Amino acid sequence: xxxxxxxxxxxxxxxxxxxxxxxxxxxxxxxxxxxxxxxxxxxxxxxxxxxxxxxxxxxxxxxxxxxxxxxxxxxxxxxxxxxxxxxxxxxxxxxxxxxxxxxxxxxxxxxxxxxxxxxxxxxxxxxxxxxxxxxxxxxxxxxxxxxxxxxxxxxxxxxxxxxxxxxxxxxxxxxxxxxxxxxxxxxxxxxxxxxxxxxxxxxxxxxxxxxxxxxxxxxxxxxxxxxxxxxxxxxxxxxxxxxxxxxxxxxxxxxxxxxxxxxxxxxxxxxxxxxxxxxxxxxx
Amino acid sequence: xxxxxxxxxxxxxxxxxxxxxxxxxxxxxxxxxxxxxxxxxxxxxxxxxxxxxxxxxxxxxxxxxxxxxxxxxxxxxxxxxxxxxxxxxxxxxxxxxxxxxxxxxxxxxxxxxxxxxxxxxxxxxxxxxxxxxxxxxxxxxxxxxxxxxxxxxxxxxxxxxxxxxxxxxxxxxxxxxxxxxxxxxxxxxxxxxxxxxxxxxxxxxxxxxxxxxxxxxxxxxxxxxxxxxxxxxxxxxxxxxxxxxxxxxxxxxxxxxxxxxxxxxxxxxxxxxxxxxxxxxxxxxxxxxxxxxxxxxxxxxxxxxxxxxxxxxxxxxxxxxxxxxxxxxxxxxxxxxxxxxxxxxxxxxxxxxxxxxxxxxxxxxxxxxxxxxxxxxxxxxxxxxxxxxxxxxxxxxxxxxxxxxxxxxxxxxxxxxxxxxxxxxxxxxxxxxxxxxxxxxxxxxxxxxxxxxxxxxxxxxxxxxxxxxxxxxxxxxxxxxxx
Numbered sequence: 001x002x003x004x005x006x007x008x009x010x011x012x013x014x015x016x017x018x019x020x021x022x023x024x025x026x027x028x029x030x031x032x033x034x035x036x037x038x039x040x041x042x043x044x045x046x047x048x049x050x051x052x053x054x055x056x057x058x059x060x061x062x063x064x065x066x067x068x069x070x071x072x073x074x075x076x077x078x079x080x081x082x083x084x085x086x087x088x089x090x091x092x093x094x095x096x097x098x099x100x101x102x103x104x105x106x107x108x109x110x111x112x113x114x115x116x117x118x119x120x121x122x123x124x125x126x127x128x129x130x131x132x133x134x135x136x137x138x139x140x141x142x143x144x145x146x147x148x149x150x151x152x153x154x155x156x157x158x159x160x161x162x163x164x165x166x167x168x169x170x171x172x173x174x175x176x177x178x179x180x181x182x183x184x185x186x187x188x189x190x191x192x193x194x195x196x197x198x199x200x201x202x203x204x205x206x207x208x209x210x211x212x213x214x215x216x217x218x219x220x221x222x223x224x225x226x227x228x229x230x231x232x233x234x235x236x237x238x239x240x241x242x243x244x245x246x247x248x249x250x251x252x253x254x255x256x257x258x259x260x261x262x263x264x265x266x267x268x269x270x271x272x273x274x275x276x277x278x279x280x281x282x283x284x
Numbered sequence: 285x286x287x288x289x290x291x292x293x294x295x296x297x298x299x300x301x302x303x304x305x306x307x308x309x310x311x312x313x314x315x316x317x318x319x320x321x322x323x324x325x326x327x328x329x330x331x332x333x334x335x336x337x338x339x340x341x342x343x344x345x346x347x348x349x350x351x352x353x354x355x356x357x358x359x360x361x362x363x364x365x366x367x368x369x370x371x372x373x374x375x376x377x378x379x380x381x382x383x384x385x386x387x388x389x390x391x392x393x394x395x396x397x398x399x400x401x402x403x404x405x406x407x408x409x410x411x412x413x414x415x416x417x418x419x420x421x422x423x424x425x426x427x428x429x430x431x432x433x434x435x436x437x438x439x440x441x442x443x444x445x446x447x448x449x450x451x452x453x454x455x456x457x458x459x460x461x462x463x464x465x466x467x468x469x470x471x472x473x474x475x476x477x478x479x480x481x482x483x484x485x486x487x488x489x490x491x492x493x494x495x496x497x498x499x500x501x502x503x504x505x506x507x508x509x510x511x512x513x514x515x516x517x518x519x520x521x522x523x524x525x526x527x528x529x530x531x532x533x534x535x536x537x538x539x540x541x542x543x544x545x546x547x548x549x550x551x552x553x554x555x556x557x558x559x560x561x562x563x564x565x566x567x568x569x570x571x572x573x574x575x576x577x578x579x580x581x582x583x584x585x586x587x588x589x590x591x592x593x594x595x596x597x598x599x600x601x602x603x604x605x606x607x608x609x610x611x612x613x614x615x616x617x618x619x620x621x622x623x624x625x626x627x628x629x630x631x632x633x634x635x636x637x638x639x640x641x642x643x644x645x646x647x648x649x650x651x652x653x654x655x656x657x658x659x660x661x662x663x664x665x666x667x668x669x670x671x672x673x674x675x676x677x678x679x680x681x682x683x684x685x686x687x688x689x690x691x692x693x694x695x696x697x698x699x700x701x702x703x704x705x706x707x708x709x710x711x712x713x714x715x716x717x718x719x720x721x722x723x724x725x726x727x728x729x730x731x732x733x734x735x736x737x738x739x740x741x742x743x744x745x746x747x748x749x750x751x752x753x754x755x756x757x758x759x760x761x762x763x764x765x766x767x
Contacts, residue, residue, distance in 0.1 A: 135396065
């Protein structure tokens with residue numbers, strides 16, 4: 001008898017403790033786009049983050065995953081998404097069409113690098129210049145560290161990126177680019193340093209099959225952006241929720257899973273060097 | 285070859301049977317294994333062809349958009365080790381473009397992108413030629429003689445637009461372990477079959493061969509003159525072997541009877557010859573003997589003979605009388621004139637023997653159904669009865685009973701005497717009716733001989749048997765109607 005009473009009381013308490021959630025009419029769902037710039041295939045982690053955000057914002061949250069950056073940007077522009085975590089290159093590319101929401105902190109700073117990697121069996125390569133005529137895996141044509149950086153380096157060397165490699169292909173994810181190099185599909189690739197570092201923790205046998213040839217200079221970390229049509233109040237609420245993650249234990253655990261330290265409001269100037277690189281390569 | 289063919293059936297039947305069973309088992313096993321190998325290969329090829337069709341269809345958009353990584357993920361899916369070990373894994377899956385260059389391969393390290401497939405050896409060069417020459421829209425199985433690989437090639441095409449070819453490469457090495465598995469199972473079953481059939485074959489062979497061998501051995505002995513006897517084991521079935529055994533049994537029986545008959549004839553011949561000889565001699569002695577006795581009698585009657593001479597003559601006379609007794613006993617004269625045998629004669633004989641019987645405390649019990657005279661000379665029948673009963677009394681232990689049965693059946697008179705006591709050994713039995721043969725110290729051994737002679741002359745038969753302490757004599761005499 002006693003346990004039954006306890007269960008009934010607990011259920012009643014749960015309903016009473018959350019009166020707003022129960023009473024509020026169905027609010028608009030908050031749609032956040034995710035790209036492979038984050039380890040979005042850690043489904044359990046992303047689900048927990050979603051629940052965390054729902055609790056913090058007191059409304060329903062939906063994560064929408066797309067493989068290509070351009071598709072995510074399209075959805076953002078067509079107002080199918082309210083927010084998105086995109087790469088720094090599309091952010092710069094479409095700067096006028098989005099609003100910077102938050103910048104993650106990685107190793108305490110809002111920056112990351114691009115790693116040039118080759119198979120671990122390749123002990124001789126020390127620079128991208130030695131990769132002439134090989135098969136090279138790009139991540140995404142709108143990736144900074146997985147595409148723009150490598151092409152910029154070749155451009156600096158006076159090479160034509162379109163002809164330098166024997167063959168190139170897109171893997172549509174940093175993680176898959178690492179896999180392509182690890183399995184021998186590609187002889188080299190450029191990937192996000194953040195993803196590579198995260199993979200050394202979650203899948204060390206994969207990164208062990210690759211070797212880092214060089215690390216690029218720092219770029220602003222892939223930011224979270226908002227659709228310009230999002231109301232200011234909502235924008236501030238979401239920004240507050242993100243920035244506050246580092247100050248509660250649940251949020252800290254999620255940040256640890258995402259392998260970042262927290263979020264800051266950030267400034268578009270963080271991405272100025274990406275814009276310069278873009279101009280140099282002549283993409284815009 | 286000869287020593288093998290000359291072997292005894294005892295070994296030859298199980299040996300040939302065993303060889304046939306082993307050969308049959310091996311042949312069936314080999315056929316089944318060949319079948320299993322073919323089935324295995326055909327299953328593999330069918331499933332591989334299906335896989336190639338599916339993969340080729342799935343690969344089409346990736347190849348069209350040159351999505352190498354997507355294509356790689358597609359061809360890697362069926363190679364996932366987590367799909368269970370029961371399926372035979374391809375060695376390599378490779379997609380080729382229309383110039384037979386690698387679009388994507390499951391082993392990019394050894395078969396890298398955009399490499400010409402012809403550079404990986406002569407076999408791949410032939411394969412490339414075959415693929416280039418083919419235009420059929422369905423999957424094909426390509427096998428080169430002497431190759432350790434089998435190729436399944438499916439065109440990557442949609443609505444007539446062909447982008448390339450998907451090739452699944454199977455190593456024959458991979459289905460060898462599986463075939464070995466099937467083969468070892470087959471071998472175990474084969475051994476089990478042999479383990480059952482070989483003992484059955486051995487048993488059956490022995491069943492057939494042993495009676496044959498024994499029969500052959502027995503017939504061989506008969507041919508060498510050894511008295512025939514039946515084989516120690518019998519064969520109970522009505523097949524040819526059974527008929528042979530039965531025929532042999534009949535043959536042995538006939539031979540034994542013939543042998544007995546011959547022995548009997550020889551004995552009768554001998555006894556008859558001895559009888560004729562002794563009767564002749566007795567006759568020749570008896571004639572002068574009578575004269576001599578008459579002369580001695582006349583001589584005694586003459587006066588003037590001194591004491592000493594008379595004593596000598598008396599001695600000679602007694603000696604001659606003894607000779608006359610003996611000779612008289614040997615002179616069996618069946619043709620003597622005599623009256624017919626009547627029931628009263630039996631009582632007379634009983635009376636005559638009562639003294640001897642009393643002396644030995646032996647009882648004589650006579651059971652006779654004779655009620656009227658029989659057409660047989662009374663003197664001779666009385667002598668037969670006397671001799672047999674006297675013998676029986678003398679052979680009996682004290683206080684024993686001698687049984688005598690006399691029967692008249694139709695025209696035959698049978699006399700049977702039985703006494704208990706010592707069993708006569710076979711060597712005595714075989715010479716029983718010969719003269720001067722006696723187991724009895726007292727007799728001169730002529731009693732049974734005389735009896736035999738009388739019975740023979742009367743046209744009858746006499747037999748004797750002695751076993752387990754019981755001795756029986758049987759006499760049968762032909763007795764016509766009263767003369």
